[in-house]
Amino acid sequence: MINHWVFKCKDISYLISKSMDKKLSLKQRLGIKFHLMMCDLCRRYKKQLDLIQKAVSLITSSEKSSDDLITPLPDKTKEKIKKHLDSL
């Protein structure tokens, strides 16, 4: 009976990710909670996924990130674009 409520780590890793994109059913949310209470590896997995999301957010929003996360356009390309804009 309890098997219906016990998710395997493999399923949990998928559900944790899905919960970041979609609201899961109550059963799934409880299943995750229950599993995470007992499984420190999956707890760690979830923390790492949260960390990655924050890091990717920092990197892709150049406004928030520092200058060394911005990749400069090559000077040649800048010249090419300027020339192109002048021709318009």
Add this chain to the structure above:
Amino acid sequence: MPATWVDKYGDYLYSFALYRIQDESAAQDLVQDTLAAALTARDRFKGNASEKTWLTSILKHKILDFIRKKYREPIFEDDHLESQSLNDQFDDSGKWKTGPASWADNPEKLLEQKSFLAVVKKCLKQIPKRPATALALKELQGETTQTICKVLNISATNCWVILHRARALMRTCIEKKWTDKRV
């Protein structure tokens, strides 16, 4: 002022595109197309948002168009390899074989470390392109998962799977690089 756009916003726009499509020459083309489009439309720019925001929104649409075109084909060869490497991390009963390693005593502090963010940036480039793009698109302001799936031409169900793979692949890549560094 259009004359200053390249110098003022070129690097920013380039980075914005690059982190989402992982393709240097395509990103450069997108910057050029964006500035050219902005030039022709500059009369329509009312000045109610900043120049940067306005240019970014033009770029955003061009990025989505680019991705739509690129991922018109729904099936990719690398999908099979991706799922194989992720399934290998679990035993037959669905439990972790080794499981995630610890990355730091205080994981939150990692976000303040440039070396950690550099590893994350590297991994975004290294994992297969479609999962990487899916993940990066999530960080595009206001894009719902539905839009992301549509643009990448994948069904809703596949969408969750692809995002799951992207995250799992990122995690594995980061762990390898980060824990190697500390040894």
